[in-house]
Amino acid sequence: MKKKISILGSTGSIGTQALDVISHYPDLYEVVGLSAGTNIELLAEQVRAFRPHKVSVADNISAERIRGLLPAGTQLYWGEEGLIEIAAGSNADFVITAIVGSQGLKPTLAAVDAGKTIGLANKETLVSGGHLVTSLAAKRGVSLIPIDSEHSALFQCMNGERREDVRAITLTASGGSFRDRSRAQLAGVTVDQALKHPNWSMGAKVTIDSATMANKGLEVMEARWLFNLPYDQIKVLIHPESIIHSLVEFNDYSVMAQLGNPDMRVPIQYALTYPERMPTPTEPLNLAEIGKLHFREMDFERFPCLRMAYESGIAGGTAPTVFNAANEIAVARFLKGEIAFLAIEDVIDAVLQQHEVAADPDLEQIDESDGWARLTAASLFK
Ligand SMILES: NC(=O)C1=CN([C@@H]2O[C@H](COP(=O)(O)OP(=O)(O)OC[C@H]3O[C@@H](n4cnc5c(N)ncnc54)[C@H](OP(=O)(O)O)[C@@H]3O)[C@@H](O)[C@H]2O)C=CC1
Ligand SMILES: CC(=O)[C@@H](O)[C@H](O)COP(=O)(O)O
Ligand SMILES: [Mn+2]
Numbered sequence: 062m063k064k065k066i067s068i069l070g071s072t073g074s075i076g077t078q079a080l081d082v083i084s085h086y087p088d089l090y091e092v093v094g095l096s097a098g099t100n101i102e103l104l105a106e107q108v109r110a111f112r113p114h115k116v117s118v119a120d121n122i123s124a125e126r127i128r129g130l131l132p133a134g135t136q137l138y139w140g141e142e143g144l145i146e147i148a149a150g151s152n153a154d155f156v157i158t159a160i161v162g163s164q165g166l167k168p169t170l171a172a173v174d175a176g177k178t179i180g181l182a183n184k185e186t187l188v189s190g191g192h193l194v195t196s197l198a199a200k201r202g203v204s205l206i207p208i209d210s211e212h213s214a215l216f217q218c219m220n221g222e223r224r225e226d227v228r229a230i231t232l233t234a235s236g237g238s239f240r241d242r243s244r245a246q247l248a249g250v251t252v253d254q255a256l257k258h259p260n261w262s263m264g265a266k267v268t269i270d271s272a273t274m275a276n277k278g279l280e281v282m283e284a285r286w287l288f289n290l291p292y293d294q295i296k297v298l299i300h301p302e303s304i305i306h307s308l309v310e311f312n313d314y315s316v317m318a319q320l321g322n323p324d325m326r327v328p329i330q331y332a333l334t335y336p337e338r339m340p341t342p343t344e345p346l347n348l349a350e351i352g353k354l355h356f357r358e359m360d361f362e363r364f365p366c367l368r369m370a371y372e373s374g375i376a377g378g379t380a381p382t383v384f385n386a387a388n389e390i391a392v393a394r395f396l397k398g399e400i401a402f403l404a405i406e407d408v409i410d411a412v413l414q415q416h417e418v419a420a421d422p423d424l425e426q427i428d429e430s431d432g433w434a435r436l437t438a439a440s441l442f443k
Contacts, residue, residue, distance in 0.1 A: 064333070067094030067113075067153035067177075069144060069168055070160035072103045074264045075182045075208065075325060079157050080107060082330045085342050090333065094151040096144055096160070099123050105130040115151050117143030144168040149175035155333065157208070158182055161266050162389050163189040163382070163431055170194060170424070173203045180332040182208040184283040185389070189382045190427050191286030205287065206332040211280055212287055213328035214306035214319035219288070220336075222311070230290060231308040232280055233300035234359070235260050237272035239402075240301060244363060250402045252395065260303035260323040269392045273405050278370020279388075282381050285374055292375050297367065299357040304346070322346055365406050369413060378420040379430035380413070386434035387412035394442065412437045 066083060070076045076097075083090045092111035097104040098119040105127055108116055116131060117138040118124050124139040131137060138146045141164070148156050148168035156172040157180040158165050165183035170190070172179060174197060181187070187194060198205050207213050211232045219227065238257050239247055255272045256265060263271075270276035281295050298308075306328075308318040321327050324343045331338065361368040366388070373384035391408035394400045400408070412434050419426055 063089060063091040064155055065091050065093045065151075065153045066155050066157065066333075067096075067115075067147050067151050067172075068092070068157045068159060069096045069148060069165065070098075070158070070183070071095040071107055072097040072100040073159055073161065074262065074267075075157070075159035075329065077103075078326050079159060079180075079329050079333075080111065081342060082326050082333065083111070086339070093153050094147040096147040097123075098160075101126045101130070108132070108135065113151075115147055117147045141167060145171045148172035149177065153177055155180060157329075157332075158186060159208075161185070161264055163385055166190045166194070166427070167424075170197060173197045173201055173205075176201055176203060178203060179205045180208050180329070181205050181212075181287075182329075184209055184279045185385050187286045188279050188282045188385045189431060190424065191282065191381070192421070193424060193427070195286050195289075206335055207283075207287055208325070208328050208332050209280060209283060210303075210323070210325065210328050211307040212283060213331055215284065215288060215309060217319045217331070218307070218309040218317040222309070224289065226311050227288075227290065227294070228310045228312050228314070229294045229296055230284060230288065231296045231298050231310065232277060232284060233303070233305050233307055234274065234277045234297055235271065235303045236299050236301055236357075237274065237276075238268070239272050240299070244403075247403055248401070252398060255395070255402060259301070261325070263325075265396055266389070266392055269395060269405070270388070272402070273366045273388075273392075274364035275366040275370065275388050275392075275405070275409070277364075278367045278373075279385065281367075281370055282374045292371060297359045299359055301355050301357075302351065304348075304351060304354055320346060320348075366409060369406070369409055373413065376418050378418045379422050379426060380416065380418045382422070382427050382430045383412060383416045383434040384409060386431045387438045390435050390438035399442065408438050408441055411441055 094115040096117040149171035159182045163185045165186040303323040373380040391405040
């Protein structure tokens with residue numbers, strides 16, 4: 062029987078790579094649901110190639126644009142309801158969450174509630190509502206399989222190991238587009254410069270997050286929920302080549318690492334085939350050609366977004382939701398050329414300073430805090 066797949070965010074960097082992987086194994090996988098934002102041309106092409114029964118887009122304007130391009134019988138949805146329909150209302154066994162931002166939380170909860178296995182790329186979901194997603198997944202017996210490269214690496218290194226034998230985990234960080242610049246050299250950097258990641262080709266938001274190191278902060282919080290470890294056991298190490306994707310240190314000081322070329326099709330495919338492995342449509346790693354790997358200690362003064370992420374994670378409650386939402390607004394403004402690169406960290410800091418953390422929030426409180434943080438961040442620009 063073919064595994065039935067739905068993808069949230071099929072037109073993005075992860076979504077298109079997931080479809081590339083799936084296209085190499087037509088006997089194993091069947092695409093039953095696709096959701097995109099506003100890239101109607103690409104979505105229509107994907108629908109022609111993969112023939113999902115259900116399709117969703119960001120809004121009714123996009124829905125009207127794609128309606129006439131869909132094969133007869135394809136069901137069309139839009140907005141949040143559409144995302145939830147693709148996540149939970151289809152006959153998918155496996156849902157890839159490759160949408161960007163905390164808007165992934167509700168559809169992911171709906172998919173978990175409906176018993177779907179989750180291939181989790183969207184890290185903002187676990188940052189914003191990790192306790193809700195993991196407790197519901199435990200209740201429904203649903204697996205959350207990481208796609209984010211570091212978490213896939215950690216997941217692979219911890220396979221068959223006992224959690225109590227883990228001493229610490231280390232997430233590697235490339236350092237992003239500006240890793241060799243001092244803070245003084247960050248004034249006046251452009252959007253185009255920030256979008257040039259040294260190793261990975263990714264969507265705009267995560268590429269900017271890599272440059273501010275907010276990405277690693279989000280990943281530290283994502284790891285806290287995926288691996289149920291306290292923050293003092295989650296470390297970050299700068300590794301400019303992005304060949305070692307993360308490491309696990311055990312109580313006997315043995316360290317396991319997962320290595321590979323920086324190509325997301327490997328962790329995407331591993332999530333799909335887990336616990337089996339199959340050839341990926343990528344290149345094998347050639348360490349002799351690479352020659353040397355380098356490491357640098359993390360500098361929390363150079364990268365204050367990572368410091369604020371740890372502080373938010375440790376504070377818990379609604380603090381991570383607020384960190385994430387403020388960052389989403391600040392990054393969107395930076396990408397539009399409305400604020401400077403260094404203002405991203407100022408926005409997050411200002412919003413966090415004004416926030417009164419609520420402990421153990423339910424979905425409604427998460428929603429409220431997310432909305433409050435967005436409005437507060439936006440009000441800083443007036
Ligand atoms: N790219 C990467 O290599 C990695 C990404 N991740 C994480 O995966 C997630 C996706 O990242 P990435 O693929 O880079 O992002 P992209 O920006 O490339 O893609 C985002 C996807 O979300 C869709 N989308 C955006 N807004 C809406 C909306 N309102 N309604 C419905 N769909 C919407 C976009 O649709 P459209 O384009 O049609 O508007 C697109 O399909 C992020 O959380 C990121 O942090 C994690 C590890 C690596
Ligand atoms: C590919 C991937 O998983 C990204 O989240 C990646 O981690 C970005 O690289 P850095 O955050 O290390 O720059
Ligand atoms: Mn990552």
